[in-house]
Amino acid sequence: xxxxxxxxxxxxxxxxxxxxxxxxxxxxxxxxxxxxxxxxxxxxxxxxxxxxxxxxxxxxxxxxxxxxxxxxxxxxxxxxxxxxxxxxxxxxxxxxxxxxxxxxxxxxxxxxxxxxxxxxxxxxxxxxxxxxxxxxxxxxxxxxxxxxxxxxxxxxxxxxxxxxxxxxxxxxxxxxxxxxxxxxxxxxxxxxxxxxxx
Amino acid sequence: xxxxxxxxxxxxxxxxxxxxxxxxxxxxxxxxxxxxxxxxxxxxxxxxxxxxxxxxxxxxxxxxxxxxxxxxxxxxxxxxxxxxxxxxxxxxxxxxxxxxxxxxxxxxxxxxxxxxxxxxxxxxxxxxxxxxxxxxxxxxxxxxxxxxxxxxxxxxxxxxxxxxxxxxxxxxxxxxxxxxxxxxxxxxxxxxxxxxxxxxxxxxxxxxxxxxxxxxxxxxxxxxxxxxxxxxxxxxxxxxxxxxxxxxxxxxxxxxxxxxxxxxxxxxxxxxxxxxxxxxxxxxxxxxxxxxxxxxxxxxxxxxxxxxxxxxxxxxxxxxxxxxxxxxxxxxxxxxxxxxxxxxxxxxxxxxxxxxxxxxxxxxxx
Ligand SMILES: [Zn+2]
Numbered sequence: 001x002x003x004x005x006x007x008x009x010x011x012x013x014x015x016x017x018x019x020x021x022x023x024x025x026x027x028x029x030x031x032x033x034x035x036x037x038x039x040x041x042x043x044x045x046x047x048x049x050x051x052x053x054x055x056x057x058x059x060x061x062x063x064x065x066x067x068x069x070x071x072x073x074x075x076x077x078x079x080x081x082x083x084x085x086x087x088x089x090x091x092x093x094x095x096x097x098x099x100x101x102x103x104x105x106x107x108x109x110x111x112x113x114x115x116x117x118x119x120x121x122x123x124x125x126x127x128x129x130x131x132x133x134x135x136x137x138x139x140x141x142x143x144x145x146x147x148x149x150x151x152x153x154x155x156x157x158x159x160x161x162x163x164x165x166x167x168x169x170x171x172x173x174x175x176x177x178x179x180x181x182x183x184x185x186x187x188x189x190x191x192x193x194x195x196x197x198x
Numbered sequence: 199x200x201x202x203x204x205x206x207x208x209x210x211x212x213x214x215x216x217x218x219x220x221x222x223x224x225x226x227x228x229x230x231x232x233x234x235x236x237x238x239x240x241x242x243x244x245x246x247x248x249x250x251x252x253x254x255x256x257x258x259x260x261x262x263x264x265x266x267x268x269x270x271x272x273x274x275x276x277x278x279x280x281x282x283x284x285x286x287x288x289x290x291x292x293x294x295x296x297x298x299x300x301x302x303x304x305x306x307x308x309x310x311x312x313x314x315x316x317x318x319x320x321x322x323x324x325x326x327x328x329x330x331x332x333x334x335x336x337x338x339x340x341x342x343x344x345x346x347x348x349x350x351x352x353x354x355x356x357x358x359x360x361x362x363x364x365x366x367x368x369x370x371x372x373x374x375x376x377x378x379x380x381x382x383x384x385x386x387x388x389x390x391x392x393x394x395x396x397x398x399x400x401x402x403x404x405x406x407x408x409x410x411x412x413x414x415x416x417x418x419x420x421x422x423x424x425x426x427x428x429x430x431x432x433x434x435x436x437x438x439x440x441x442x443x444x445x446x447x448x449x450x451x452x453x454x455x456x457x458x459x460x461x462x463x464x465x466x467x468x469x470x471x472x473x474x475x476x477x478x479x480x481x482x483x484x485x486x487x488x489x490x491x492x493x494x495x496x497x498x499x500x501x502x503x504x505x506x507x508x509x510x511x512x513x514x515x516x517x518x519x520x521x522x523x524x525x526x527x528x529x530x531x532x533x534x535x536x537x538x539x540x541x542x543x544x545x546x547x548x549x550x551x552x553x554x555x556x557x558x559x560x561x562x563x564x
Contacts, residue, residue: 109375111361116372145354149375157371 005031057128059104059121061086069101076100078135080128082154084108084147088140097188100138103128108141108150120150122158129162136165138194155197168197199310199497200527201241202279205269208260209286210236211551218555219527221544226531227556228548234531237553238502240268241529244282244310245499246336247291247303251318256288264288272310275497282310304347308340311491311499315506319480323467327457334458337487338394341494345394348386355380356454363447370440377436380452382429387453389427395420395458398486405482406462408521409514414463416479423455474514481506481518488523498523503530507540515540 001009005027012023030038054060055067058080062068069075079100083089089102105120128134139154141147155166169190205216211233217224226234235251239258242250249258259266266286274280283294293300300306321329339346359376362368399418406416424432435451436443443449460467460479467479491499501522507530510518519540522528530536536543545556 109358109372111358111365111368111372111376117369145351145358145376145379148379149355149358149372152378153371153375156374 054104054121057124058102059106059124060089060102074099078133079138080125080134080136081138081140082125083140084142084150092140092187092191095184095187095191097184097191100136103137105141105150108146109153110146117153117157126158129159129164134164136167138191139166139168139197140190151197166197167194169194199275199500200273201500201529202271202273203269204237204241205267206237206240207265207267208263209240209266209268210258210260212236212240212553213260213551215551215553217546217553219529219544221542222527223541223543224527224529225536225543225545226529226548226553227533227535227545228531229533232548233551233553234548235504236551237548238314238504238529238531241270241500242312242314242502243268243284244270244272245312246307246340247284247293248336250314250316255286255291258286259288270310274310277309280310304343307346308491308495309497311340311488311495311497312502313484313488313491313499314502314504315481315484316504317506317509318504319484320473320476322480322483323460323471323476327455330458331454331456333483333487334391334394337398337490338390341491342390345387345390348383348390351379352383352387352453355383356449356452360448363443363449366444366447368440368444373440374437377433381432381436384424384432384453385427385429388422388424388456391453391456391458392420392422392427398483398490401486401489402460402479402482405485405521406478409478409481409517410475416467416482417461417464418483419459419461421457421459423453423457424451477510478514481521485521488526492523498526501526501528503528505531505533507536508532508534512537 008031009023009027012018012026013020015023018026030041051063052061053063055062055070056065057070058067060067060069062070064071070077076099080103081089081092081098081100082103082105083092084105084107086104089104092098092102103121103125105122105125107115107120109115109117109120137154137159139151141150151168159166200222201219203216203218205214206212207214215233215237217237226237228234239249239251243258249255252258264287268282268284268286270282272280272282281294281296285292293306295306322333335345335349339349355376359373359380362372362376395418402418403416410416424435426432432452436449439451460471460476460483462471462475462479465471467476471479488499488501491497506518507515515537516539530543531548535545546553547556
C-alpha cells in the first residue's frame with residue numbers, strides 16, 4: 001500500500017459502520033477497480049459540502065435557508081413533529097401519514113455521551129414557539145431512557161408556560177427502539193394513536 | 199431440562215472437551231485446579247450468559263486465544279431438543295439458539311435455568327450487599343421480563359443521572375428529566391423485590407427446616423434503601439436530595455443500594471449464626487432458587503454442585519440429598535467419589551483441562 005492510499009483508508013475508516021476491511025475494500029474499489037467513477041464522486045462530495053446545510057428553522061437538510069418541507073406551503077407548519085435525527089424524519093415521510101412539519105434535534109440528552117441541551121437543536125425550536133405558529137408538538141423520540149428524558153426536558157423547560165399542545169408517539173413502537181426501526185404501518189398507527197404527554 | 203451434551207473450546211484451561219451426558223447424575227472427579235469448576239461454569243453460563251465466578255468475560259477466553267465457545271444440546275420441557283451455541287470474545291459475546299442468532303437478552307434470559315451450589319455461596323450471607331443484589335436480580339429477572347425491563351431502565355437512568363452529577367454542573371432541569379424515568383422504574387423494582395423476597399423467603403424457611411435440626415425458623419428480610427414503592431414519593435426524595443447528590447457526585451438514594459438479610463430466629467445470620475447454620479442457609483437459598491425457577495417457568499433447572507457434596511458432614515449431606523429434586527439433573531464435582539448412598543453416577547475423570555468418561559456407567563442410569 002502507498003502513503004496516499006493509507007491516508008484515504010484512514011479517513012474512510014472513520015466513517016460510521018466502516019471497519020478496517022471494508023474501508024480497504026472501498027479504497028481499492030475507488031482507486032483501482034473503478035477509477036473512472038472517481039471524478040464524479042469527488043465532484044458530488046464537493047458540491048454537497050458546499051450546498052448542503054441545516055435548515056435554519058427545523059434542522060433538516062437544506063440547500064436554501066429553509067428545507068423543502070419548511071418551504072412547502074401545503075404542509076401544516078403549526079404541527080411540529082420532533083425527531084432525533086434526519087433519517088427518522090425520512091422514515092416518517094415514507095410512511096405518508098404526516099402532513100405537518102418537523103424539528104430535528106440531532107440527538108437526545110445523554111450525559112454518558114456528553115450530550116447536554118447545548119448540543120441539541122433546542123434554540124431554533126424555542127424561536128419557532130416564541131414567534132408563534134406552533135400549536136402542537138408531536139414528540140417522536142425513541143422510547144428508551146434518553147428519549148424519555150428528552151421528552152420530559154422538552155415539556156418542562158422548552159414548552160412550559162407556552163401555549164403548546166404536546167403529544168407523544170411511541171404507541172406500538174418496539175420498546176427501547178427508535179423511529180428509524182419501525183415499519184411504515186407501525187409508524188402510521190403510532191402517529192394516529194399519539195397521546196397527550198403530561 | 200436436561201443437558202444432553204456440552205462442548206467447550208478454548209474455555210479457560212479447557213482446550214477442547216466434548217461431554218455426552220447419560221442418565222441424571224454426573225460426577226466430575228479430579229484434583230483441584232484441573233478444570234472441573236470450569237465445566238460447571240460453562241453449563242451455568244447458559245442461564246444468563248454470565249459466569250457465577252466472574253463478571254469479566256475476558257477471563258473465560260483461554261490464554262492466547264481470541265474466541266471461546268460453548269455448545270450445548272438440551273432436552274427442554276417446552277422447546278424440545280435445542281442446540282445453544284455461545285461464542286465469547288474479549289469484546290463481546292454471540293448467541294445462537296438452533297442456528298438462529300439471538301441478540302436480545304430478554305428473549306433468552308432464564309429460558310435454560312441452572313442453579314449453582316458452591317462453597318463461594320457463603321459470601322451471600324457474609325459478603326457485601328452487591329453480591330446479594332446480583333443474585334436477587336438474576337433470580338427475579340430470569341423469570342420476569344417486566345423485572346428485567348425495569349432493571350434495565352433503572353440502571354440506565356441511574357448511570358445517566360450519575361454521569362450528569364459527575365460533571366459537577368448538573369442542571370436541575372436535566373436531573374429532573376432523568377429522574378422522571380428513574381423513579382417509576384425504581385418503584386417497580388422495589389415492589390417486585392419486596393414480593394419476590396417474600397415468596398423466596400417462604401421457601402428458604404421450609405428448606406432450612408429440612409436441612410437443620412434446630413427448630414429455629416429462617417427468614418429473608420428485604421432491606422430497601424428507599425422503602426416506598428411509590429414513584430411520586432421517590433421523585434420527591436430525589437428532588438430534595440439533589441444538592442447532596444451533587445456534592446457527592448452520585449445518586450445516594452434508590453434501589454441500587456438495596457439489600458436483604460438472612461435471619462435465623464429473628465437475628466442476623468451474618469453476625470450470630472454458626473458456620474453450619476450459614477451453610478444450611480445458602481443451601482436453602484439455592485433450593486429456593488431452583489423451586490422458584492421451576493414454579494415460574496415450568497422448566498426444571500439443572501443443578502450444578504461445585505465441591506458441595508464433599509464439604510458437608512454426613513448428616514447434613516444426607517439431609518441435603520433428600521431435600522433436592524430427584525427428577526432434576528445434577529452435575530457435581532469433587533476430589534473423591536461421592537458416598538454410595540448418593541446413588542450411581544456417570545463419572546468423568548478430569549485432568550489438566552481434559553475430560554474422559556470412566557468406562558460405561560456402573561449401572562444402567564435412570
Ligand atoms: Zn426545515
